Amino acid sequence: MAGEIPDLIAQERTGTGKGAARQARRAGLVPGIVFGGENDPLPITIPFNDLLTRLRKGRFKSTLFNLKVDGHDDVRVICRDVQRDVVKDLPTHVDFMRLRRTTKINLFIPVEFINDEQAPGLKRGGVLTVVRPEVELVVTAADIPEKITVDLTGLDIGDVVTISAVDLPAGAKPTIDRDFVIANISAPSGLRSADNEDDGDAAAEVETEVEATED
DSSP: SSHHHEEEEEEEEOOHHHHHHHHHTTEEEEEEEEOTTOOEEEEEEEEEEHHHHHHHSSOOOOEEEEEEETTTTOOEEEEEEEEEOOTTTEEEEEEEEEOOOTTTEEEEEEEEEEEEGGGGHHHTOOEEEESSEEEEEEEEEGGSSOEEEEOOOTTTTTEEEEESSSSOOOOOOOOEOOEEEEEEOOOOOHHHHHHHHHHHHHHHHHHHHHHHOOO
């Protein structure tokens, strides 16, 4: 994973249950739980504004955090669930899972497309159709990639990019065994319409020839 693992500051939550959770929310905190590993589950709270800011930045569920809680050793965690208010769509509870550096996990990793100016198909007016903006990979906790990169150099109209054509980070592999499509370059709508008209004209000519033959 590129860059340093970001710190996530939390506090241990002394009370449990719905009453304690409501009290935490009134205090501007979001209740949560840390589970997994050899230790018991740890109830925590996170400042609401801090959590909301991180959520809005994106990739929260695919980011490895260094969780810091007073009185406990730092531990690497990854978010497994964020519960939200059904009306306001704001976070009301968050679940984290403890990870070792060697832990294998499934994560959706964003796909970035580069060198579009080097793609003949796009220069000719073709359209890049992204089938999978994210790809689910099996990765190790110590090496979670920020993204996978697709190089569009040399691609023409009608070309297809599959997962086998992408250089994946070391130790990462797709969760799907088959060679699935990530994106393709399709013809511009004007060209497709013209092709359809040509096909229609050709079909009409064939019909005319058939009718003339029958007469």
